[in-house]
Amino acid sequence: MKKDRISQKRLNFPERLYLAEILRGLWITGKHFFRNFLMHIGRALGVVKKRRGAVTIQYPEECRPIPAGYRARHRLLRREDGSPKCVACMMCPTICPANCIHIRAAESPDPTIEKYPVEFRINLDRCVMCGFCVEACPVDAIRMDTGVVEMSASDREEFVTVLDFLLDSKPAKNPV
Amino acid sequence: MPTLMIDDRKITVEPGTTVMQAADRLGIFIPRFCYHPGLSAVGSCRMCMVEVEKIPKLQTACTTPVVEGMVVHTYTEQVMDARRSVLEFLLINHPLDCPICDKAGECYLQDDYMEYARYTPRYKETRWKKRKVHILGPTIVMDEERCVLCSRCVRFLQEVTGKQRLGIFERGARSVLSTFPGQTLTDPYCGNIVDLCPVGALTDRTFRFQQRVWMLRRGESICPYCARGCNIAVDYNERSDVQINDRRVYRFRPRFNPKVNGHWICDRGRYAYRFIDDARRLREPMLREGKRLVPSGWERTLKRVARRIREVLDTFGPEGMGLILLPSVTIGTARRVRKLFVDDLGLTRIATGPSIDPEADEDSILLRRDRFPNRGGLVAAGFPDGDPGAVTEGVLRGWATGKIKLLYVIGDDLPRFFEETSSFSIPSAGGILILQRSMEGPEDDFARMLLPSAMTAETAGSFVNFEGEEQTFSAVLPPLEEALPDEEILGRLSLLLGLKGEEACRHENSVEEEQG
Numbered sequence: 022m023k024k025d026r027i028s029q030k031r032l033n034f035p036e037r038l039y040l041a042e043i044l045r046g047l048w049i050t051g052k053h054f055f056r057n058f059l060m061h062i063g064r065a066l067g068v069v070k071k072r073r074g075a076v077t078i079q080y081p082e083e084c085r086p087i088p089a090g091y092r093a094r095h096r097l098l099r100r101e102d103g104s105p106k107c108v109a110c111m112m113c114p115t116i117c118p119a120n121c122i123h124i125r126a127a128e129s130p131d132p133t134i135e136k137y138p139v140e141f142r143i144n145l146d147r148c149v150m151c152g153f154c155v156e157a158c159p160v161d162a163i164r165m166d167t168g169v170v171e172m173s174a175s176d177r178e179e180f181v182t183v184l185d186f187l188l189d190s191k192p193a194k195n196p197v
Numbered sequence: 198m199p200t201l202m203i204d205d206r207k208i209t210v211e212p213g214t215t216v217m218q219a220a221d222r223l224g225i226f227i228p229r230f231c232y233h234p235g236l237s238a239v240g241s242c243r244m245c246m247v248e249v250e251k252i253p254k255l256q257t258a259c260t261t262p263v264v265e266g267m268v269v270h271t272y273t274e275q276v277m278d279a280r281r282s283v284l285e286f287l288l289i290n291h292p293l294d295c296p297i298c299d300k301a302g303e304c305y306l307q308d309d310y311m312e313y314a315r316y317t318p319r320y321k322e323t324r325w326k327k328r329k330v331h332i333l334g335p336t337i338v339m340d341e342e343r344c345v346l347c348s349r350c351v352r353f354l355q356e357v358t359g360k361q362r363l364g365i366f367e368r369g370a371r372s373v374l375s376t377f378p379g380q381t382l383t384d385p386y387c388g389n390i391v392d393l394c395p396v397g398a399l400t401d402r403t404f405r406f407q408q409r410v411w412m413l414r415r416g417e418s419i420c421p422y423c424a425r426g427c428n429i430a431v432d433y434n435e436r437s438d439v440q441i442n443d444r445r446v447y448r449f450r451p452r453f454n455p456k457v458n459g460h461w462i463c464d465r466g467r468y469a470y471r472f473i474d475d476a477r478r479l480r481e482p483m484l485r486e487g488k489r490l491v492p493s494g495w496e497r498t499l500k501r502v503a504r505r506i507r508e509v510l511d512t513f514g515p516e517g518m519g520l521i522l523l524p525s526v527t528i529g530t531a532r533r534v535r536k537l538f539v540d541d542l543g544l545t546r547i548a549t550g551p552s553i554d555p556e557a558d559e560d561s562i563l564l565r566r567d568r569f570p571n572r573g574g575l576v577a578a579g580f581p582d583g584d585p586g587a588v589t590e591g592v593l594r595g596w597a598t599g600k601i602k603l604l605y606v607i608g609d610d611l612p613r614f615f616e617e618t619s620s621f622s623i624p625s626a627g628g629i630l631i632l633q634r635s636m637e638g639p640e641d642d643f644a645r646m647l648l649p650s651a652m653t654a655e656t657a658g659s660f661v662n663f664e665g666e667e668q669t670f671s672a673v674l675p676p677l678e679e680a681l682p683d684e685e686i687l688g689r690l691s692l693l694l695g696l697k698g699e700e701a702c703r704h705e706n707s708v709e710e711e712q713g
């Protein structure tokens with residue numbers, strides 16, 4: 022018989038006794054707890070100055086840096102004159118697997134642009150962050166480089182980002 | 198009858214047929230720009246070149262008539278090379294507009310490029326820039342850069358409507374299509390040139406930028422706006438998600454039927470797509486309470502209708518009730534009306550609406566002055582074929598003088614219908630007016646009950662046109678909100694009147710639950 026591609030690691034004898042493993046887990050947690058505890062006290066008393074107060078990241082005061090290619094909340098780019106770069110071609114709603122982009126197009130007063138979006142909404146509560154919309158855009162008008170990954174709201178409506186909001190979103194400052 | 202071979206398949210056709218027509222009949226597709234089956238063939242675009250054995254040069258399939266024993270090849274190396282070269286030539290000045298071009302998704306140039314060309318461009322010179330937005334008429338806008346100068350639009354106006362309004366001006370790379378000086382496209386058929394244009398040069402100002410064509414679904418129906426009954430395709434978006442566009446009909450296009458409308462429809466029918474999701478549609482059944490009409494649900498409204506009909510019939514006999522059935526309803530509805538109101542209730546004052554709209558145009562192309570699509574169907578359902586105008590006047594006079602206590606009107610009135618019959622607007626003293634139709638109208642002010650019915654695109658049925666052609670269609674969309682097809686409304690009503698028709702039994706359970 023063919024071996025399963027995902028096979029479980031076999032436990033050795035001491036592991037199978039469980040008790041040792043439980044103690045090992047308690048030891049790891051306890052070690053960090055007491056270490057952070059002492060370090061925080063040390064920092065509060067001014068004894069510890071250079072080292073961090075904890076081994077863990079102090080979210081939400083502290084955040085992990087976001088890698089450059091990370092797909093975060095969308096933004097829309099502008100042309101030099103400030104108008105939306107988007108030409109309302111509807112490639113992004115066409116490709117979007119979650120069906121969460123809604124665009125209403127209108128005739129632009131500039132005949133070389135022809136078409137522009139008067140309404141552009143992304144339903145972030147449905148978005149699966151696949152980035153297909155960014156890939157599909159023929160004019161590089163939409164990007165997911167704001168670095169904003171914290172999206173929470175108490176109302177569904179708040180998940181709907183609209184044109185002006187998307188245009189005013191800024192790219193992340195210092196992606197790593 | 199010459200017999201020829203196209204790509205190793207044999208076909209026998211009538212003399213005078215072209216290679217293009219023979220190939221189309223075999224289902225072998227030859228790409229084209231200037232050829233259209235409804236227009237004369239001019240052989241100007243050279244896209245349809247095929248190889249004919251014993252002829253050294255490639256031939257245009259659209260203008261070459263077949264001869265006995267001809268052997269045609271449509272997929273040889275040489276043919277492919279010709280197609281690639283023609284496309285390279287057409288694309289010299291063509292802008293890369295596909296993302297914003299309305300034709301993308303149904304554009305011959307786009308499709309053919311992907312299919313046959315994909316060359317590396319060799320053209321180095323500066324491209325000609327032409328006007329991007331050139332308004333040709335109230336409904337048509339032209340993008341000169343996208344035009345491939347196939348002259349389909351020019352030939353359409355010349356050959357079908359007989360009014361030459363368009364021409365190709367300038368020479369060589371500077372050629373542009375335009376209207377003759379001082380003219381605009383206002384013909385009642387000019388919407389067709391948008392469908393005809395193989396590229397996105399001519400676009401419809403009402404449809405432009407509303408939707409990409411691949412987001413639309415296509416349904417098939419019959420145009421209900423004149424006695425011709427043209428075959429139409431209904432393009433609609435059905436995503437009724439809360440956040441995405443609601444269900445909406447975006448355009449009507451002609452569907453080929455050689456017996457009825459050929460390849461075309463008129464603009465009056467074409468732009469009637471807007472009525473389907475119009476704000477003036479009736480959305481729910483209404484009952485008059487005091488001065489106002491209030492939404493009241495189907496069961497309550499229909500029970501009230503049934504009760505009033507019974508009261509009037511019991512007190513005044515069948516003479517006390519009048520009915521106007523406009524020939525905008527299907528044959529099925531007409532049959533049901535006949536069974537319910539004539540056979541079962543014994544009504545005699547029945548009219549089928551005036552036939553002629555005095556302000557409508559009629560021409561030898563498609564338009565008819567009779568604005569109802571199913572006059573023939575009413576005759577087939579057993580309504581008299583006399584002068585419907587006079588009978589209608591009679592019923593309306595009866596209503597105005599108070600002889601008719603209850604008037605039931607079924608079908609969509611057309612705007613001018615009630616204006617010419619001014620007696621209508623005078624309500625008979627204490628009379629009850631019941632309107633069963635799809636759109637709001639000024640007569641609603643006098644109505645006691647409003648029963649919203651589905652539009653043609655939302656129903657199934659059949660129409661008989663003025664030439665006696667019976668055409669069956671099915672429903673493309675569900676009815677808007679609470680509207681129901683006429684047949685179903687009448688079915689429920691006959692049940693409430695205690696007359697069990699066969700089809701009415703379908704709704705029996707739901708109605709009885711409500712009653713109990």
Ligand code: SF4
Nearest residue numbers: 117148149151152154
């Ligand atoms: S990231 Fe994916 S799911 Fe989200 S809007 Fe873009 S295409 Fe749609």
Ligand code: SF4
Nearest residue numbers: 107108110111113158
């Ligand atoms: S793909 Fe780009 S240009 Fe097209 S609608 Fe989306 S954001 Fe706008």
Ligand code: SF4
Nearest residue numbers: 295298301304396397
């Ligand atoms: S006419 Fe066709 S090829 Fe040209 S821009 Fe429009 S869709 Fe693209």
Ligand code: SF4
Nearest residue numbers: 344345347348350394
């Ligand atoms: S506008 Fe369209 S139909 Fe008319 S000549 Fe140009 S490409 Fe042909």
Ligand code: FES
Nearest residue numbers: 240242243245259
């Ligand atoms: S289609 Fe035959 S030459 Fe244009």
